Amino acid sequence: MSANTIRARVAFSFKGETHELDSVIDLDGRLGEPGEAPDFHRLLARAAGIDPYSYLYEVLESHEIAFSDATGAAAQSCREGRFDWARFERARREEQDWQRVRAVAQQTLGARDLDAEPELKAALLAVYRAGKAGG
Known part of the structure; x- marks a missing residue:
């Protein structure tokens, strides 16, 4: 599975000075509770050495972050x-499930391109998820 990263940028002015924050964030290292996106403003502030209890941070928070250059499962969630954090979580879960299923299927079915057989892929994933749901 490839790394899930995203580039986050924001530019703003404070006290006559322009601040341009730009950071590539490792999303795999930022997974917490399901449905809870990381605080991207805080991550950018930390990378730039901005105190989260400062007026500068408050100004940063008031500006929208622009996201780009996503990799891995994050790529389909960045437009x-x-x-879209919720979409990323779903795509990441889908990718993780498929990697587990593929490993077992290739041992059992031999070397074949399972991605080229969407019906088989869907069936294998459905069985895997039913097994997970059953406990």
């Missing part, structure tokens, strides 16, 4: 400068 037009926006990042």
Whole structure:
């Protein structure tokens, strides 16, 4: 599975000084409770050495972050400068499930391109998920 990263950028002015924050964030290292996106403003502030209890941080928080250059499962969740965290979580879960299923299927079915057989892929994933749901 490839790394899930995203580039986050924000530019703003404070006290006559322009601040341009730009950071590549490792999303795999930022997974917490399901449905809870990381605080991207805080991550950018930390990378730039901005105190989260400062007026500068408050100004930073008031500006929208632009997202780009996503990799891995995050790529399909990043569009037009926006990042859909819920969609990313679903895509990441899908990718993780498929990697587990593929490993077992290739041992059992031999070397075949399972991605080229969408019906088989869907059936294998359905069985895997039913097994997970059953406990």
